[in-house]
Structure formats: structure tokens, C-alpha cells
Amino acid sequence: MEEKDHIQEVAGWVLRELQGDESRELKQELSRFVAASEENARLYARLKNQDFLATRLQEYRAYEESKERNWERLQEYVSAGKRKTARTFYLPRVWWAAASIMLLLGAGFYFWRSRQIPASSQQIAHVTDVPAGQAGAILTLSDGRQVSLDTITNGVIALQSGVTAKVVNGNLYYEGNGTKIAYNIMNTPRGRQYQLTLPDGTQAWLNSFSSIRYPTVFTGNKREVEITGEVYLEVAKDAQAPFYVNVKNKAKVQVLGTSFNINAYEDNSEIYTTLLEGSVRISKDNAAVNLHPGQQAILREAPQPINVLDNVEIDKVLAWKNGAFNFEDVTLAEAMKQLERWYDIEVVIEKDVPANLPFYGKISRTLSLQKLLDALDQTDLKFRIEQHRKLIITK
The missing domain is CATH 3.55.50.30 (Phage tail protein beta-alpha-beta fold)
Structure with a gap:
């Protein structure tokens, strides 16, 4: 019997016990299981903890939703022959057991338990807990003014040399034809992430503690932006104006029209560029490589400045975005x-x-x-x- 099936069998025993089964057969099965190892004893104690089960149900559901979002994209790569392998999704063993019990008991148990938690316990958890990050950013305009986008869902932010910056449904957009080049900088502090559409239609997603500097209108025969931290880009195609990404002034990525992720945090000496679709050319000093979908370039210091990996796990790279x-x-x-x-x-x-x-x-x-x-x-x-x-x- 596979390990996952065994754990689910144990979950079934605990479920029967929670439902009032006091048969000798069940007691013997549980006794043998608990006595077999310390790990089994710890697992049994956790599965009897109803608060633990309620929390696991929340995480299981969130995981399943994230898995479904990623699966369609992975299938596209597999069917197109762009990926030779696809890793199996899994949850830690104890989650299978907890999720099995909770899904069998039903959501009603979770909501019942939520109502039973004393108010004093909820207050203590609130004091000692830290909330998850959220959508938000700071936009620095061409004149140096800064605008917090944390609470703006819809509205005009600024008019800069004929270009209007506005937020629509929580995303930043630019409209109009500028009379001169002006630059904006978007920063996502710790605990924030944000999505914006650049003036040329390119989509950009910023992970926490990241930034992107760009013009309010692209002119000439090239488009260029500067980034730090981690940014995912879906570049609008324009063969007459290639797209360039300057990464921490250490490397440059040339693009025609593609989807890719760059991870270039200051606390990491390596720069990771992962290509999903299209093609990019990455250059550093006198070295340069062309990436194909499913490949990742790792930029390091000399003597081997660029290393390329094949068949990278796209779902892992884009987990933050999803x-x-x-x-x-x-x-x-x-x-x-x-x-x-x-x-x-x-x-x-x-x-x-x-x-x-x-x-x-x-x-x-x-x-x-x-x-x-x-x-x-x-x-x-x-x-x-x-x-x-x-x-x-x-x-």
C-alpha cells in the first residue's frame, strides 16, 4: 500500500473515533499505530486536535485552487512538446490525513469550530499574528511626488506631459500620447505586490520588495525598463521596437515579444531569468545566451557568468504570482x-x-x-x- 493511502487509512480511523466509535477493533488498530513510532504518535495527536484540522482544511483548499491555476499552463507546455517532464503535485503527508478527515466531516465542522473559539483566544492570536501581504505599491511620478496605491481601486492618479496614469480595478494603466519623455518608478515594499500595464501594453507583475522604472510613453526604435527584485513580464509584441530589461545594471535582457520571470533580489548574488514563451537574449559583460521556453539562465560572477538549465519547474518559478x-x-x-x-x-x-x-x-x-x-x-x-x-x- 502506498504511503499516502496508508495515511488516509489512519485518517479514517481517527474520523471513526471522533464520531464516537468505541469498538475494540478500532482501539487495537490505533494502539498498534501509535506504539509503532514517535512520528505516528505525533501524527495521531495532531489529528485529534480540532483546531489543527480546521487550519489544514483552509490550507488544503487554497493549495487546490493554486494547483488548478497552474495545471492548465503546464498542460500547454507538455502538449506542445516544450517540456519533457512535469513534476507531480503533492502535499506533506500530514496534510493528506488532515484533509481527508476534514473533507469527510464537511465544511460544517470547520464553521462550527470557528464559532466555538473564545473571544479572548481570538484576540490573543490577533496580537501575536502577522497578516499576509496584499496588493499595493508606491508610484513615484516624474516630478518626484509619491502616491500610495494600497487603497486605490479606481481613479486617475496623475496627468504627466499628456499621459494619464489611472487605476482600474486595482491595476495601473497609462493612456494618451505624451509630448515628452517622463519616467515613473513603481516600488512594492515588503508585504506588497502589484500589477501594472506599461504604456505599450506590456503586463508587469511585481513581487514584494521589487521595483520597475519606465517611461510614461515609449518612443524611438527600442523600449527599455529597469528592474530590481522579482518581476514577471508579458511583453507586447513590436518587431520594430525590441524590449530591453536592465537588471540591477549587471545584465540586460533583450525581448521581441514573450513571457518571462526575472528574480534579481539584492540579497542574492545570482540573477534568475526564466522563459515561458517566445525568446530572449541575455547578456552580461562579454557573454550572451539565447533562451528557449522552459529554460532558465542563472547569472553569476566570473569565471562562468551565465549557466542555462533545461526543463525548469514553471509552477515553482511562478508560485508567487499565482x-x-x-x-x-x-x-x-x-x-x-x-x-x-x-x-x-x-x-x-x-x-x-x-x-x-x-x-x-x-x-x-x-x-x-x-x-x-x-x-x-x-x-x-x-x-x-x-x-x-x-x-x-x-x-
Whole structure:
């Protein structure tokens, strides 16, 4: 029997127990399971914790929604022969068990449990918790004025040299033909992300702690922007005016019309460019490479400035854009950097905790920090939220 099926069988036993089954057969099955290992005993205790089950249901549903959004795009690549393999989606083992119980019990159990939580407990959680990030950004206009876009859903932001900047349904757009070139800068602070449409129709999504500098109107025979942090771009096609991305003044990406993601945070010496559709040419110093869909270029310092990987996991690269964290094959330190940027927190990893500890799993970015940490409670690490938005990690 596969491990996932075994865990679901255990979930069925716990479900029967929660429903009042006191048969000798069930008690014997559970006793043997708990006595088999400490891991089994911990799993059994968690599955009896109703608050734990309610939280797992929320995460399971968020995960399923994110998985469906990614699956259609992955199928397109597989059917087109652009990807040779597609990784199987999975949840950590304890989630299968918790989700099995919750889905069998039904949503009514979750809502019943929500109503039973005392008000004092809710207040304490509110004080110690940190909310998830949200849509928002700071727009710096050509005259130096700054506009917070956090709470603007619709409305005109500014008129700059004949070009109108306005927000429509939470996204920034530009309209009009400018009389002269003026530059805007969009910054997403920690805990924010944002989507905008550039003057040429190019779509840009900014992850938290990122920026993009661009003209309010593109003129001449090329279009050029500058970015920091992480940005996903769907470039409007214009063969007469190639699109260029200047990355931290260290590398340049040339585009004709394509979809790609660039990860170039200041706290990482490497720059990652992942191509979904079309083609791009990446240059750094005297080196240059052309990417094909499904490839990723990693830019490092000399002697080998550019390395190309094939068949990268697109769903992992775009997890942030699709509302999820994807911690597969990353270290503890790398995962915590993502949490720092999204929750606007400071993470302190104690000396006895190895920063290169392997991490795994996928989880929604819509969860508060405490709920996300509850999901990570299955690890051997301990997480503690302190004042001033500080997260302490110990053994």
C-alpha cells in the first residue's frame, strides 16, 4: 500500500473515533499505530486536535485552487512538446490525513469550530499574528511626488506631459500620447505586490520588495525598463521596437515579444531569468545566451557568468504570482527570505539551527504568518513570533 493511502487509512480511523466509535477493533488498530513510532504518535495527536484540522482544511483548499491555476499552463507546455517532464503535485503527508478527515466531516465542522473559539483566544492570536501581504505599491511620478496605491481601486492618479496614469480595478494603466519623455518608478515594499500595464501594453507583475522604472510613453526604435527584485513580464509584441530589461545594471535582457520571470533580489548574488514563451537574449559583460521556453539562465560572477538549465519547474518559478509559496528543494534560509519579504518581518535563525536545512511543500500566500507556521509545525523546528515583527527559529 502506498504511503499516502496508508495515511488516509489512519485518517479514517481517527474520523471513526471522533464520531464516537468505541469498538475494540478500532482501539487495537490505533494502539498498534501509535506504539509503532514517535512520528505516528505525533501524527495521531495532531489529528485529534480540532483546531489543527480546521487550519489544514483552509490550507488544503487554497493549495487546490493554486494547483488548478497552474495545471492548465503546464498542460500547454507538455502538449506542445516544450517540456519533457512535469513534476507531480503533492502535499506533506500530514496534510493528506488532515484533509481527508476534514473533507469527510464537511465544511460544517470547520464553521462550527470557528464559532466555538473564545473571544479572548481570538484576540490573543490577533496580537501575536502577522497578516499576509496584499496588493499595493508606491508610484513615484516624474516630478518626484509619491502616491500610495494600497487603497486605490479606481481613479486617475496623475496627468504627466499628456499621459494619464489611472487605476482600474486595482491595476495601473497609462493612456494618451505624451509630448515628452517622463519616467515613473513603481516600488512594492515588503508585504506588497502589484500589477501594472506599461504604456505599450506590456503586463508587469511585481513581487514584494521589487521595483520597475519606465517611461510614461515609449518612443524611438527600442523600449527599455529597469528592474530590481522579482518581476514577471508579458511583453507586447513590436518587431520594430525590441524590449530591453536592465537588471540591477549587471545584465540586460533583450525581448521581441514573450513571457518571462526575472528574480534579481539584492540579497542574492545570482540573477534568475526564466522563459515561458517566445525568446530572449541575455547578456552580461562579454557573454550572451539565447533562451528557449522552459529554460532558465542563472547569472553569476566570473569565471562562468551565465549557466542555462533545461526543463525548469514553471509552477515553482511562478508560485508567487499565482498566490502560493513553493518550498520544494529550497533551504531554510532561502524559504525564510521569502517570508521576510512577504510578511515584512525579520527572521532570526538561532546558531544551533542549520541554515541549509532542506525545506519542502507548497502553501498559500493568503494565510497569516501564524497559520503558515502551524503548517510548518510538522518539522523539528520551533517558530516563535515576537514583538516588532520578529520571527525566531529554534530547535
